[in-house]
Amino acid sequence: MDWQAIALSLRLAVSTTAILLALGLPLAYWIVYSHRRWKFLVEAVVALPLVLPPTVLGFYILLAIGPRSPVGALYAKLTGGLLPFSFAGLLLASVLYSLPFTVQPMVAAFGAVDRRLIEASWCMGVSRAATFRRVIIPLARAGIATGAILSFAHTIGEFGVVLMVGGNIGGITRTVSISIYDQVQALNYTAAAHTSLLLLGFSFAVLAVVYALQRRVWAIWPVS
Amino acid sequence: MAGELIARCRKRLASGFELDADLRIPLDEAPVTVLFGPSGSGKSTLLRLIAGLERPDEGTISPGGAVWFDTSRHIDLPPQRRRAAFLFQDYALFPHLTVAENVAFAAPRDAASALLDRFGLAALASRLPRSLSGGQQQRVALVRALASKPALLLLDEPLSALDAATRTRTRHQLRELLLESGVRSIVVTHDRTEAIALGDWLAVMIEGSIRQTGPVQEVLRCPADAQVAESAGVENVLPAEVVARQYGLVTIAIGVVCLDAVDRGETGALFACIRGEDITIARNRAEGSSARNRLDGRVRAVTLEGPVARVELDCGFPLVAVVTAQSAADMQLQPGDSVCAVIKTTALQLVR
Numbered sequence: 001m002d003w004q005a006i007a008l009s010l011r012l013a014v015s016t017t018a019i020l021l022a023l024g025l026p027l028a029y030w031i032v033y034s035h036r037r038w039k040f041l042v043e044a045v046v047a048l049p050l051v052l053p054p055t056v057l058g059f060y061i062l063l064a065i066g067p068r069s070p071v072g073a074l075y076a077k078l079t080g081g082l083l084p085f086s087f088a089g090l091l092l093a094s095v096l097y098s099l100p101f102t103v104q105p106m107v108a109a110f111g112a113v114d115r116r117l118i119e120a121s122w123c124m125g126v127s128r129a130a131t132f133r134r135v136i137i138p139l140a141r142a143g144i145a146t147g148a149i150l151s152f153a154h155t156i157g158e159f160g161v162v163l164m165v166g167g168n169i170g171g172i173t174r175t176v177s178i179s180i181y182d183q184v185q186a187l188n189y190t191a192a193a194h195t196s197l198l199l200l201g202f203s204f205a206v207l208a209v210v211y212a213l214q215r216r217v218w219a220i221w222p223v224s
Numbered sequence: 225m226a227g228e229l230i231a232r233c234r235k236r237l238a239s240g241f242e243l244d245a246d247l248r249i250p251l252d253e254a255p256v257t258v259l260f261g262p263s264g265s266g267k268s269t270l271l272r273l274i275a276g277l278e279r280p281d282e283g284t285i286s287p288g289g290a291v292w293f294d295t296s297r298h299i300d301l302p303p304q305r306r307r308a309a310f311l312f313q314d315y316a317l318f319p320h321l322t323v324a325e326n327v328a329f330a331a332p333r334d335a336a337s338a339l340l341d342r343f344g345l346a347a348l349a350s351r352l353p354r355s356l357s358g359g360q361q362q363r364v365a366l367v368r369a370l371a372s373k374p375a376l377l378l379l380d381e382p383l384s385a386l387d388a389a390t391r392t393r394t395r396h397q398l399r400e401l402l403l404e405s406g407v408r409s410i411v412v413t414h415d416r417t418e419a420i421a422l423g424d425w426l427a428v429m430i431e432g433s434i435r436q437t438g439p440v441q442e443v444l445r446c447p448a449d450a451q452v453a454e455s456a457g458v459e460n461v462l463p464a465e466v467v468a469r470q471y472g473l474v475t476i477a478i479g480v481v482c483l484d485a486v487d488r489g490e491t492g493a494l495f496a497c498i499r500g501e502d503i504t505i506a507r508n509r510a511e512g513s514s515a516r517n518r519l520d521g522r523v524r525a526v527t528l529e530g531p532v533a534r535v536e537l538d539c540g541f542p543l544v545a546v547v548t549a550q551s552a553a554d555m556q557l558q559p560g561d562s563v564c565a566v567i568k569t570t571a572l573q574l575v576r
Contacts, residue, residue, distance in 0.1 A: 116316040119277050122303040123310040124330035124372035134329070138320045 001194050004171050005179035012087070012175060013155040016094040020102040020151045023095070025144070028106035029132060047100045054097065058164025061093045065165075090166040090173050097161045098151040105150065109143020110136055142213045149213075153206040157199065226252050227288035229376075229408075233273050233280035243432040245270050249425060251288055251408045256399065258423030258440065259412045262455050266432040267412040271378050274410070275310045276303035287376055309374035313381045315365035317353035323364050324349040331371035343367045343401070358386045359394050363401075370405050377402070377409040383418060395421045416457040420444070428452050449575050450495035459500035459534075459544040464574070465493050473516075473569065481540045484516045485572035494574050500546030502571035505535060506564045507555065517567040519543070526557050533557075537565055 031043055049057055065072045065083035075083050083089035113136050121131040137144065159177040166173030168182070176195060183192040231247040243266040249257045259267045272278045274285055276292065279300065285293035287308075292301045303310075317326050323345060328336035340346045345360075345367060353361060362382060369377060382398060383391045399422050402409045411422050419426060420440060427437040428447075436448040447453035453461045467482065468475040474487040476496060483496065509518055521539035528534075533552035537543045543565060557563070 114316065116312045116314075117318060119275075119303070120310060120312060120316040121318075121329070123275050123277070123306075123308060123378075124369065124374070125304050125307050126330050127304055135318060 001191060001198070002174075002176070002179040002183075005174050005176045006195075006198075008171065008174065009156050009176040012090060012094055013152045015091055016098055016155045017102075017148050017152045019091070019095050020098060021144075021148055024099070024102035024106055024147060024151075025137075028103050028110055028147075029136070031103070031107050032110040046103050049097050050100050054158065054160025055164055057097060058093065058161040061089075061096065061161070061165050065089055065092065084165060085167045085169060085173060087166075087172055090162060090175075093161050093165040094155045094158065097158060098154045101150040101154045102147040105143045105147040106140065109140035109146075112143075113139045146210050146213055149206055149210055153203060157203065229287040231270065231274050231283075231285045233270065233283035233285065233293075235269065235273065235278070235280045235283075237269070241266065241432060243269055243273075245429065245432065245434050247427055247434050248437065249408075249410070249427070253439075254423075254425030255408060256402050256423050257408075257410045257425040257427060258419040259410055259427050259429060260416075260419045260423075260455070261414060261429035263414050265429045267414075267429050268380050270429065271310070271380055271410065271412055274306075274376070275308045275378055276301060276306045277310070290375075306376075307372070307374050308376040308378050309369035309372055311362075311365055311369055311377065311379040311382055314385050315353075315361045317361055317365055317368070319353055322350050322352055323356070326353065326364060327368045327371050329368060329372075331373070336371050339367050339371050357390075359390045362386070362394065362398075366398075366401055366405075370407065374407055377405070377407045379409060379411045381412055381414075383413070383415075398422060416444075428455060430455060446573060447497060447575060450497070453495070453497040453573070453575060458497045458573075459546065460496070460498040460503075462496045462498070462541060462543075463493070464496040466491050474574070476572075476574065479541050481519060483519075483567065483572060484569045485574055486569055488574065490574045494576055497573040497575055498543070498567060498571060500534065500544050501532075502567065503543065503545035504566040505537075505545055505547055505551075505555070505557070506566055509564050513566060515566045515568045517569065517572070519565045519567070521563060521565055523557055523559050523561045523563060525559055526552055528552075537563070539565055 027046070031039060062084055063069065065075070067073060067076055067082055072083050075081070083092065117135055117139070118131055121135050122128070126134070157177060159181070162173065162175050162178060168174050168178050176199065180192050180195050183195065229249040229251055231245065233243065233245055235243045237243070245266065247270065259270065261267050269278065273280050280293065282295045283293065284291070291297070291299050292306045293299060318329065321329065324336065324340060327340055340349055343363060345364060348356065348360060348364070353364070356364065383394060386394060395418060413419055413422070423440045425437065426440040426443040428435045428443060430451050435452050436443055444456050447456050447458060450461050462478050464476040464478045466474055467477045469487050472487050473484045474490065475482050475484055478496060485496070504515070519539040521537040521543065523535060524538050525536040526533055528549055531549055532546050533549045535545045535547060535552065535557060537545060545565060
């Protein structure tokens with residue numbers, strides 16, 4: 001089994017999930033509570049990766065982070081490196097690709113928090129930020145956990161975007177799904193079967209946890 | 225907070241409902257104000273406008289000299305800076321926090337636990353809201369609101385989530401708690417009994433506007449117009465017309481029946497308001513009584529409502545009298561009986 005690829009995938013998934021949590025919480029909050037008329041446009045953009053072929057998304061990301069693009073040029077100036085075919089470039093692509101998987105469960109969970117709890121908190125002089133932290137997040141934690149787990153699992157399994165943006169460089173951009181593809185190409189079916197089985201088991205476990213969270217198999221609130 | 229609370233707001237809702245209210249409350253005279261009116265008259269919306277949870281299209285909100293909202297001066301304080309604690313119908317306790325944590329949500333821990341002791345909630349401190357009864361939840365919500373040291377307390381139908389028995393018991397406790405808190409409160413209700421039990425000051429809201437304000441008893445005794453009278457629970461609001469006046473009395477006609485009332489200068493078409501309890505029912509014409517209005521009629525129905533009986537009469541127009549259940553039993557009132565309804569001139573209130 002290609003342990004190097006598995007380790008890389010895990011590192012990518014952990015980093016992606018961490019960034020998405022930091023990005024997704026305020027974004028989901030804005031989507032749920034903003035009164036802007038053009039809100040639907042942002043929602044559509046966030047959901048795009050759900051319907052776009054990964055190759056199309058990968059192609060645009062590749063263009064956007066290339067050395068001749070403003071983003072790529074700035075990155076080159078700051079770090080001296082290039083974004084395409086690097087771990088940083090891969091991380092950026094993964095964040096965009098998994099954005100809807102984080103944001104949508106959070107939007108659903110925030111939307112389900114009773115509006116009056118939030119208003120009661122505001123009327124007692126508690127700021128919007130503190131109300132978010134002390135009322136909304138604790139009450140939406142099942143949804144937040146679902147979003148984090150889904151984006152983690154989705155990153156582990158991504159293939160098309162990785163291939164377009166990261167290529168296939170061992171230890172830098174060769175993730176576990178690319179490794180399986182390589183093994184099949186090399187007619188090394190035994191290795192491919194082992195890695196595939198690992199991914200299958202992992203995916204099933206993740207989905208089981210997500211559904212259990214949503215059904216509240218475990219008590220979400222401590223029972224007194 | 226002292227001085228006068230002024231809330232003059234206009235707001236058109238998405239449903240097409242238009243609120244155009246001018247609420248003035250003398251806070252010094254009115255520890256508890258009841259905002260009273262039928263369902264759908266805009267009471268809760270006005271409360272939300274005062275709290276800053278919704279924005280008026282136009283107007284001013286100014287409690288006791290401060291300015292919370294003023295379109296002409298572009299002032300719109302967020303709810304956090306108004307500190308008008310809001311008590312929701314179902315209390316909105318934080319379900320993930322214990323009673324103690326709820327009360328300490330916007331207050332220092334020691335102040336919160338002192339309040340828990342003072343309001344007899346210490347025994348419930350470690351319980352979660354969902355394990356409390358409706359009455360206990362209401363108490364916790366009120367103490368939580370008080371702990372945040374509010375400038376004003378806004379209560380939206382605070383008793384409607386309770387069952388009938390608890391409601392009656394809680395009514396008087398709630399008034400005591402509100403008075404004890406020392407914070408000026410506005411209570412929204414559509415229930416006349418609640419309004420009387422809770423309030424010092426009454427503001428009647430109908431179809432999005434404030435129709436009458438004043439001390440509770442005064443508003444209920446002298447409603448300003450027919451709609452206020454009806455919503456204040458006056459049993460008989462009858463269309464009438466002035467036909468004659470002499471010796472300080474005015475004669476009005478309700479259909480073909482004429483009645484005398486005290487002349488306060490009314491003319492033309494108006495409404496006669498008669499409280500059910502101001503009508504006396506007699507078996508005979510009761511000659512020799514000082515009451516000027518004696519109407520022959522027939523009993524149409526007798527309904528017992530606890531200690532009183534509601535007697536529906538047909539005197540050429542429908543008339544509802546309220547007598548004690550004991551009198552109704554002693555007189556053996558039956559549907560079809562011929563009786564005489566006696567009304568003092570001063571019991572007749574003429575309004576537009």
